[in-house]
Amino acid sequence: MSSVSSLPVESLNVSLGDRSYPIHVGAGILSSREHLLPYLAGRQVMIVTNEVIAPHYLAALKETLAGAELEIREVILPDGEATKSLASVERIWDALLAAGFNRRCTLIALGGGVIGDMTGYAAASYQRGVAFIQIPTTLLAQVDSSVGGKTGVNHPRGKNMIGAFWQPRAVIVDTDTLRTLPARELSAGLAEVIKYGLIWDLSFLEWLEGELAALRALEGAAIRHAIRRSCEIKAEVVAEDETEQGVRALLNLGHTFGHAIEAHQGYGNWLHGEAVGAGMMMATRLSAERGWLSEADVERVAEILKAADLPVTAPANMSADDFLDRMRLDKKNVDSRLRLILLETLGRACIRDDTDTDRLGRLLTDFPRA
Numbered sequence: 001m002s003s004v005s006s007l008p009v010e011s012l013n014v015s016l017g018d019r020s021y022p023i024h025v026g027a028g029i030l031s032s033r034e035h036l037l038p039y040l041a042g043r044q045v046m047i048v049t050n051e052v053i054a055p056h057y058l059a060a061l062k063e064t065l066a067g068a069e070l071e072i073r074e075v076i077l078p079d080g081e082a083t084k085s086l087a088s089v090e091r092i093w094d095a096l097l098a099a100g101f102n103r104r105c106t107l108i109a110l111g112g113g114v115i116g117d118m119t120g121y122a123a124a125s126y127q128r129g130v131a132f133i134q135i136p137t138t139l140l141a142q143v144d145s146s147v148g149g150k151t152g153v154n155h156p157r158g159k160n161m162i163g164a165f166w167q168p169r170a171v172i173v174d175t176d177t178l179r180t181l182p183a184r185e186l187s188a189g190l191a192e193v194i195k196y197g198l199i200w201d202l203s204f205l206e207w208l209e210g211e212l213a214a215l216r217a218l219e220g221a222a223i224r225h226a227i228r229r230s231c232e233i234k235a236e237v238v239a240e241d242e243t244e245q246g247v248r249a250l251l252n253l254g255h256t257f258g259h260a261i262e263a264h265q266g267y268g269n270w271l272h273g274e275a276v277g278a279g280m281m282m283a284t285r286l287s288a289e290r291g292w293l294s295e296a297d298v299e300r301v302a303e304i305l306k307a308a309d310l311p312v313t314a315p316a317n318m319s320a321d322d323f324l325d326r327m328r329l330d331k332k333n334v335d336s337r338l339r340l341i342l343l344e345t346l347g348r349a350c351i352r353d354d355t356d357t358d359r360l361g362r363l364l365t366d367f368p369r370a
């Protein structure tokens with residue numbers, strides 16, 4: 001990654017009254033005591049990470065915490081989306097109890113969205129709620145999952161079905177951690193970045209169209225801008241609607257389809273960002289069928305997803321009914337009505353519960369498979 005180290009730390013705020021918190025973004029910030037120590041609730045600290053991330057970053061984090069007279073423990077979980085389960089959360093609870101940690105303890109999530117979502121849920125539920133800090137190490141977690149307080153685990157029948165809203169005390173984004181991230185994971189993170197452009201900010205989408213090559217090459221200034229603008233948008237949405245009573249649902253563009261793909265394919269076979277990429281393509285086509293987007297718009301969405309190396313086709317082994325069965329369990333649905341996020345235009349999304357099921361079934365049947 002070029003020149004990122006020379007960029008100063010930038011801080012944003014998620015405004016939620018007395019639960020407001022900062023997002024600090026900087027290269028090498030994992031080693032910064034001043035950006036971490038103020039957010040600890042007490043002396044007891046439990047770091048939660050996994051077997052892939054620990055060899056890269058656990059020692060650096062412990063070094064940052066060293067000398068502050070803290071009682072530091074760690075839980076190192078196995079890797080992968082398939083581990084985003086209650087059994088893993090139980091391992092975190094067990095470690096907390098074995099260490100005798102009390103309500104003034106702090107959990108630190110060091111990892112991607114899987115670690116962040118599980119650690120947040122363990123924090124939300126341990127002794128009815130303790131402090132936690134997010135240190136996201138994937139692009140996806142740095143632009144999306146570490147912000148906003150959606151925590152939880154998957155159920156075999158559906159994604160993120162068990163969980164709680166529980167906000168972190170701080171989000172600390174060290175952009176240098178992206179240096180070790182596999183290219184496929186970087187692309188998955190770009191799906192959520194593109195999502196912000198599609199639902200909220202056409203000029204950001206236009207900027208992304210010009211910068212995708214730079215982002216995939218981890219060019220420092222481009223990565224920094226993508227993270228900052230994504231976090232700004234997410235912070236604005238979450239501040240307006242913390243528990244998804246309204247506008248926050250727009251952050252779910254492509255997810256009703258994407259979550260169906262993830263669960264049907266077996267967690268981890270399609271990455272979350274890949275499934276969301278294909279799902280956004282489906283939502284785009286449905287929006288065009290409603291007459292809101294032109295064929296040129298549809299092509300434009302396909303092009304930006306392909307430029308990010310994301311899928312624009314659905315799994316070959318998934319029928320329209322496979323999609324619809326899973327989509328009927330989606331958390332946004334009210335009574336028996338499907339609620340989908342669609343695009344009124346590029347850069348502006350809406351939530352609709354009036355999609356004709358026969359029409360949706362035809363769209364799903366005709367959607368290209370790979």
Ligand SMILES: NC(=O)c1ccc[n+]([C@@H]2O[C@H](COP(=O)([O-])OP(=O)(O)OC[C@H]3O[C@@H](n4cnc5c(N)ncnc54)[C@H](O)[C@@H]3O)[C@@H](O)[C@H]2O)c1
Pocket residue numbers: 050052053056079080081084111112113114115117137138139140141144145146147148149150151159160177178179180181182185188189272273
């Ligand atoms: N809470 C939310 O608002 C929210 C938002 C979006 C996604 N999510 C959830 O986030 C999860 C996906 O997160 P993800 O894409 O970060 O996946 P992930 O957490 O599985 O991480 C991806 C892979 O990269 C590895 N990894 C992480 N950081 C690394 C680094 N710096 N260097 C090398 N390898 C590294 C991980 O071990 C893993 O193998 C899904 O479960 C999704 O549902 C939650």
Ligand SMILES: O=C(O)C(=O)C[C@@H](O)[C@H](O)[C@H](O)COP(=O)(O)O
Pocket residue numbers: 144148150159160192244248249251252255331
């Ligand atoms: O923060 C949100 O709100 C989102 O919807 C962000 C999504 O990218 C994320 O995947 C989220 O976990 C989906 O939430 P869910 O409520 O659909 O499970």
Ligand SMILES: [Zn+2]
Pocket residue numbers: 144192255272276
């Ligand atoms: Zn997502």
